[in-house]
Amino acid sequence: MRIVSSVISVHSSDTAGVNSALYELGGMCVVHDASGCNSTYTTHDEPRWYHQPGRTYISALTENDVIMGNDERFIDNVVKSAANFPRCRFIAICGSPLPVMVGTDFDALGREIEFRTRIPVLALHTNGMRSYLAGVNEALIAFAERFCDDNVKKCSRRVNVLGATPLDFSVNGSIGSICRWLEEKNFAVNSVWSMNSSFEQLVQAGNAEVNLVISSAALKLAEYMEKRFQIPFVAGVPVGKRFADHCAEALKKVCQNGVSQKTAVDLRTPGKKACVIGETLWSSSLACALEMDLKLETRVLDPLEEEFAFTREGDLHVPDENAVEKAFAESEIIFADPLYKPVVPAGGRFCAIPHEAFSGRCFRKNMKDLCCKNLEKEFNIC
Secondary structure, three states, X not given: OOOOOOXXXXXXXXXXXXXXXXXXXXXXXXXXXXXXXXXXXXXXXXXXXXXXXXXEEEOOEOHHHHHHOOHHHHHHHXXXXXXXXXXXXXXXXEEOHHHHHOOOOHHHHHHHHHHHHOOOXXXXXXXXXXXXXXXXXXXXXXHHHHHOOOOOOOOOOEEEEEOOOHHHHOOOOHHHHHHHHHHHOOOEEEEEEOOOOOHHHHHOHHHOOEEEEOOHHHHHHHHHHHHHHOOOEEEOOOEEHHHHHHHHHHHHHHHHHOOOEEHHHHOOOOOOOEEEEOOHHHHHHHHHHHHHHHOOOEEEEEOOOOOOOOOOEOEEEOOOHHHHHHHHHOOOEEEEOHHHHHHOOOOOEEEEOOOHHHHOOOOHHHOOOOEOOOHHHHHOOO
């Protein structure tokens, strides 16, 4: 029972990650799940649902479908739904816990749906039990494998931004700030995976000279592009002024030598004065910025199950509520989503940083855009 959360929330699932990653790309996302569960993926996890058209279809899985293995109903409904969407670029199908438990063959379903509709199908293997990072990662790689053009021409100082979803960055202007920062540093944005960029822009991702990874959900995509297109990457979110400048210098250096760099790890000296909890690349970038701007030694607490590629010795994996509470007790200042506040020890100083993938729409109006910002003013620590 240690992994059960009795006070704090849990992160969005891999299924939500798929829907978020593919939301703007002109396809239809199909979730094989019970009727009524679509609100989780739309109104709670997806802030774009209220002002930007989306194509999320829930299969309305029933007990009879499960018991009888009625895959034909699922296939037929998806085919009919796709017919209602003109110019549907692709269909992405993914699962929730129940179809996975009964051994649903999503690859076979995908082949049959593609045969009937003549629309490309991405058969994804979510199970609703992993975090959104796994879903974003699988969806983006599947898209790149299927649609990215090999006939590309490298363009100097063009950048792909990888890992942009509202689950990590909400719709508070952060992605726009990152793109403007790149332009101010004399880089051109080639594509953003996947907010504010079109299907056609992502298809031409191979034109870029370098990738900027801003979420651990896109690390494997960056490694895939490095192997396929020979595009090196810089991993780091340009938060704070000094760390943003360091990221810009890293991008220039990588363009010259072609050697990928994890800036959010390379600079850090973890300490227990403060802690940051959340998605590891963003948290590590903020920890770097706090150390550079405020001389505040900070360690990262990783509550997710993905690879710990952006943590250093002294950082801590906190897989359950008890581990989080214990780690908080060892720090004087805590940077976390407001839903972590109930497990902050008495006397601990709390700096709220809402995270869409953790608290959904609860604190959306308070989401912070920290790109190139003065952190002393943002947090008023000193």
